[in-house]
Amino acid sequence: MKNYIQAEEWNIIEEGFDPHLNKISESLFSLGNGRMGQRANFEESYSGDTLQGNYVAGVYYPDKTRVGWWKNGYPEYFAKVLNAANWMGLGIRLDGEELDLNLCKVTGFKRILNMKEGYLERSFNAELASGKQISVTAKRFFSIANDEIAALHYQLTALNFSGKLELTSFIDGDVKNQDSNYDEKFWDEVGRTQNDSGSYLTMRTKKTDFDVVTGVKTLVFTKAGQSQLSADTAVKDKYLAELTAVDLTAGEAVDIYKIATNLSSQNYDSAELTTSATAVLEAAVLKGFTALLEEQAAAWATKWEEGDIIIEGDVAAQQAIRFNIFQLNQTYTGKDARLNIGPKGFTGEKYGGSTYWDTEAYCIPFYLSTAPQEVSKNLLVYRYKHLEKAIENAQKLGFDKGAALYPMVTMNGEECHNEWEITFEEIHRNGAIAFAIFNYIRYTGDQSYLKEYGLEVLIGIARFWKQRVNWSEARQQYVMLGVTGPNEYENNVNNNWYTSTLAAWCLKYAVEATEIVKAEDPARYQEIAGKVNLEEAQEFADWKAVSENIYLPYDEEKGIFLQQDGFLDKEQTLVSELPASQRPINQKWSWDRILRSCFIKQADVLQGMYFFEDDYDMESLRRNFDFYESRTVHESSLSPCVHSILAAKLNDGEKAYEFYLRTSRLDLDDYNNDTEDGLHITSMAGTWMSIVEGFAGMRVRNNQLSFSPFLPEQWNSFSFNIGFRGVQLKIKVTRDDITIVNPAKTMMDINIFNQLHSVPAGETVIAWKGMAV
């Protein structure tokens, strides 16, 4: 855990330069706009410790899988989002001396991530070995107003000397992924152009043949006016540079601007990439840096207007929630149904940048409430488009008749993780994908999604569960063997309660969904049934049989669900008994010891009770919460938020707040000692859930919103906006009451503290805690 980020409501601030923290800061200060993004690497040379990262969404490479022993069904490759060309590189030589903060005396170093307006600013003074002193201010952003554009303004002032600045402005495409399995480079250069409009380097990925052009226009101004740049005549493969030299006068600034674009063959004809990039770039250059930045600030203002959460009385909590919301919005905008939300977004390479169940279980609720409905829908459609591949994936493992197993990790629908205990066994992901359909419809009321896309997915998933269980003669029940639950500190267990519960629900919901489509649109139903060869009578009977008679382990004596068979055979120790020196156990203990301990990485039974909360009474929830929470080490970023929400429901405000801080400041405080690899983007949606579903107690039941709020002691109030079925509600929770503004043109029924309130159009309702039944 670290604590060097200064708390401020709208800004992330680092003061002073500590090279040991540089990779963490590179993650924290990352920029992105859903289409592309970048770690906060320095523009100029840096010979110190750094993880260089530039990414273009959806551009991946099937890196050959690395395992010790191959077994049938292992995926051939691990797809990963690629480190792409670095557009913002600047080589800066002062009278022949290279600027490199690793070799300078650095003072006044400050990095600011301005979340309100969406830019990164870095300023510092540096004294070079020669004694030359300069000051630099660099500001850059990835435009969310035009997601094909990024821009940089780099201002350098000579402080104690006059001399010559030799500038190399370059695009470096000769990059590789640090996590490449065989140190392979994934890009070939396929084109380069330099003309008045800019420099254009086109790279092509090996095997997947994505073409990406990076176009950059560099402008340099001194007091004497604009300097001309000329193409570097020393040709280097995968690298394109422009050069200029300007005279520096002590006390006078040189202003360097780079306006950049990244276009890929996903959206443009390969043959016309450079032409298209030229047009995009010329338009942006014409606008200029300042106007582009104004557009950016305006676009972010709209985002915040829609999705901000305001916390009064707790700056650290305020900063944290904004950081989480900001990074989520930088990562995914929902404009493109081919894209998804990588666990590290554009902030690192780990986890391959691909799609996990995090999207369905954690991100969908956030986007449902804070973005247009289309955004969540796109995330669902993404999986619909991968249905065929999910069926193929199941076939590879021996399933048939249209059974679909969605991959644990994917870029294009194919499985690309490579641990058998995850790939083959962590199948609960299939349930989360079905649950997201249910959740989307519950929230939006958009029943039509079922017949458009959802039903086919639900049928494929139901077929999988039906085949994945087997009848146990010994138990006279269906059992599910060889499973890994969300708690990855166990694997290959039998009858994981969460997975089996989810499976039973999926089977039931698939039947219900079919009945709905059949009733509402019989023709469409016939069409789907024909397409998927549904043998309704037999299949429904099978699904019901499994759903109604699946074995769900339960301990009568303790009155708790058992995470899996034999969980109580483990030595029952509590997290509170674990010495601090032993934590995190995934860094201190052998995998063997972790597997055999009762310690839980991430909510497992509790995740199920969160999904299906209405099926369990409060006493049952409390028993399970008390049992499992005391054994949970939360070494997955996805864990604390669920515990926070459930603690809030159980009126344990202190615990709820503790888990909130843990989830919201996970990266800012480097809780798990791994922020340098990148940010935990998907868990940031869980942070949002902790406030909205946890503290505000928001639920959707029977097509109505309901709230059951409480205010953490440390706060004076919190407020947020929620989009619900076309209405933007404004909600504010204080110590004693909740205020809801309904700005819509129709009345809205809202359940507050278990009482129904009809909030007239354009009006405000205030409910007091004392009113609670």
Next chain:
Amino acid sequence: MKNYIQAEEWNIIEEGFDPHLNKISESLFSLGNGRMGQRANFEESYSGDTLQGNYVAGVYYPDKTRVGWWKNGYPEYFAKVLNAANWMGLGIRLDGEELDLNLCKVTGFKRILNMKEGYLERSFNAELASGKQISVTAKRFFSIANDEIAALHYQLTALNFSGKLELTSFIDGDVKNQDSNYDEKFWDEVGRTQNDSGSYLTMRTKKTDFDVVTGVKTLVFTKAGQSQLSADTAVKDKYLAELTAVDLTAGEAVDIYKIATNLSSQNYDSAELTTSATAVLEAAVLKGFTALLEEQAAAWATKWEEGDIIIEGDVAAQQAIRFNIFQLNQTYTGKDARLNIGPKGFTGEKYGGSTYWDTEAYCIPFYLSTAPQEVSKNLLVYRYKHLEKAIENAQKLGFDKGAALYPMVTMNGEECHNEWEITFEEIHRNGAIAFAIFNYIRYTGDQSYLKEYGLEVLIGIARFWKQRVNWSEARQQYVMLGVTGPNEYENNVNNNWYTSTLAAWCLKYAVEATEIVKAEDPARYQEIAGKVNLEEAQEFADWKAVSENIYLPYDEEKGIFLQQDGFLDKEQTLVSELPASQRPINQKWSWDRILRSCFIKQADVLQGMYFFEDDYDMESLRRNFDFYESRTVHESSLSPCVHSILAAKLNDGEKAYEFYLRTSRLDLDDYNNDTEDGLHITSMAGTWMSIVEGFAGMRVRNNQLSFSPFLPEQWNSFSFNIGFRGVQLKIKVTRDDITIVNPAKTMMDINIFNQLHSVPAGETVIAWKGMAV
């Protein structure tokens, strides 16, 4: 399964050249002498499919482990026996045309492995592209009389032309392991010498710094007399050659001899390797090929005298058992306590050439009966010498206080496998190592082994089991969680019956062994107790508590031990219901499907009932055999022998014979479609056990041998020799009787068909089946 090897009692014969079978034959016709060995690669160039293999025992390299996701406790490397320099290479050019069987018309091709005398002979006629016809006979061997020597005689005759033969006789040290994880080469050249005595190339392994000199003397004779060779002046790294050119006359043979030596820094001072090699080589050259081959034949005659099994009436079975015995003796001679028995011996790279539990569970019984006692003792001492590393290995996983976990795979005592489900969980190996001590003492009566070496090992192992179990509050018994049994088609199971049974036995035996040493040699006991910090009272109490109250799963209704918790939850299908198209399942099914099926790779419960057979009555054995045998696919080479022995015990002669054939001809008939990777050396000891323990029913009880033989219907008789406590017994089993010759100077009590026979010195006893009680 293939069937191209001709059955002959003393020879393995391949007739006709089929390039598709070449890698299989390269394995089958492998040569070795315990110190070094070689696949049956061709001497001359071969551009077709081949797996080149030359090996020097004990010379290994720590190849960096390859896994997808790293976890704490994973071994850093996978040690492997290295592909070493090829000493027998010949480049043969006929009037400028290279001899390469892949590019010739080959006729009359024949390979013979002469097991009686221990050599490989290959002969063929070849017509080159030019139309030139030649005939070749090549004979080579690895001397077991002097295990530093190998020799080759290559005779080439021009059939339809006269011309020029350009010969390159080379040593090629520029080799790599096909299974290298990162395509790395493991050798550097550190020395080369060429003089009249021969060519000497010295290579050094990276990291481990083993030096190996390969010295070769090449002699060439034509009708005109001996040809001189000269050093190749074109210097190539890691490669040393001599050249000559001779005139060929149609119909006249050229004789090429290569006498070779491999010496390593394990046995010689590095600085004197070449000097030593020169001495060894000069002495061998002085003897000459023919005399060396005579020595070889004589040495093998002794081996066969001691260890042959003669089967009358079944040539295929006779050939098979001799092949198994021959390969075992080629692999391990027991002269060097630092060496062990790699699963593939000198016949391939797979499994790293390292030590597995196969040694203790399968090979020890073979060497106990067929080799001097010292050989088995050396195998035990090998583990004693690794005790410290086994304690370190356990520490890495979180065990302490002297608990020892022997590695699953090792070269130098360190763990070097890299699947967690094997390394961390397949801990029954620890039990097999303890059992081998018990078995050795039971067989030899050498109780002193305990105080010399055994006790320390048993204490370390007992401490491990004590810590590896945990108390289950739920069961009020000790349980053993997260285990993989011998049946690797399950893993991470709880309460594997075999492992827990073995653990309980180890704990009991450790106490017994301590009591023995204490009683026999109190001073030595004090010494050991002090060295290992034995807290006798507490530790013994703990060990007894676990041993007496460990949970062993049992199904009352079926009257069988359960392989592990939940085994009966699996869908119970039988191997007989598996279509042939689905087998072997490890090639046809996904790993997921295999794990979840009830099919068993290898004897598991039955392995335990074999080890501890006196603890179970025949009815219990029959129930368990019937249940598990019908679910066992025998896709481990180690499985059929145990089933054969138990079937014999259950008087199911047909099954016993069926399993015998499967184990004995596993490689000759390429049963599992993997002989091309190398032979299954360690399972060959199981083949021997099938006859001696299975058909002959040999056991050691109360310091006496006992027999309870039966003769497979297909055979007329079988006979074998057994060394037991200094006496070489000759045993012959016919349809109706068993004859035992006691050539010793003292009487021997032998139990036959449950009746005690006192066999006087130098006499023969014949017992009839009818005499059985």
